Amino acid sequence: MAEPISLRDSIAAQMKDAMKAGEKTRVGALRLIMSALKDREIEARGAGKIVSRADELALLTKMAKTRAESLTIYKDNGREDLAAQEAAEIAVINEFLPQQMDDAAVTQAARAAIAQTGAAGMRDMGKVVAALKDKYPGQMDFAKASGIVKGLLSA
Secondary structure, eight states, X not given: XXXXXXXXXXXXXXXHHHHHHTOHHHHHHHHHHHHHHHHHHHHHHHTTOOOOHHHHHHHHHHHHHHHHHHHHHHHHTTOHHHHHHHHHXXXXXXXXXXXXXXXXXXXXXXXXXXXXXXXXXXXXXXXXXXXXHHHSTTSSOHHHHHHHHHHHHHO
């Protein structure tokens, strides 16, 4: 059985293709992703850890979220050139993220995690959110998921 292609290898291959095609914006976004992943690996290596796929997806999610916030600010201030740049980077980052779960799917996953962890009240919220992070890395907004878990546990 072949070993699955790593995220960095996939990004490197796409960067080479984008360079050949002369897609400057895409190359720039891919370089940003590669740089962030390399920084994370160096940081983890210093701590004696290995970067997991979940860590990579969390990093990409954070990158997309940061750019979405910047996009809003640029649009509000009439900087369409910078907004377009951010939107292009978000599109490239999202190519490497799994499909995001909708609210109904997050609620269903939260109910399953509550049952799995045996959570009985608000003091167990951390266990439930940790279980969701382990099972669904990069597939949901965990801030929103925390609110859903809180609502289910307080009901």
